[in-house]
Amino acid sequence: MRHALIFAAGLGERMRPLTDHTPKPLLTVQGKPLIAWHLEKLAAIGVHYVVINTSHLAEQFPEALGDGSRWGLRIRYAYEGPTPLETGGGMLNALPLLGPEPFIVVSGDVWTDADFGALPKEPVGVAHLLLVDNQPHHPHGDFALDDRGFLRNEGAARLTYSGIGVYRREFLHGWQSLIEPDQDAHDKPPRFKIRPLLETAIAQSAVTGSHHHGTWTDVGTPERLASLNR
16 A cells, blocks of 8 residues: 555644644644654555645644655645545545555544554455544444454444544445535535445445554543643
């Protein structure tokens, strides 16, 4: 996989007042921007081309990260406008900048010691998700992982989607059905969440997963950021 997409367009509302003037992925963790940890890990496994979707304080990303050459990467920015397009709309908006091969997706507001190189280069189905243990703020998890490595929407031992995975372009087929009644499916670009597409694909046994047992933090509040820095 030579391409990756980093979601960085969120408003960071739970992180205020820190995000009033700084996008959440640019907040500092152990001396460098949160998103820089992802860029380093992607470069280390041979990714050459990274698309970063932006909205809130979008101009700060190229100012802070440039063209990616310091990591041996080429960075392109996919601006979503003043209102973020949610995860599904953001992926669809970035798709023209991504190649035909499966691509890595990383949420810009998580921190982890997971090895991105362990992700499959060619998912069995339309996607492969990295799952982690449930957190106190999300105790019921998202999906179950069966003994064959396929995700299930229901199950006793549910885990949390880490925001990291590998997707094929075909994953977005059928996105038009997710447009809200007050939206026009022909709007450029549309706004929709990725979760319904995931649930549909999982029901069709088209999504695999793996369980990361190491460190993972959803850097969603000032308290979690402070804890991570400690």
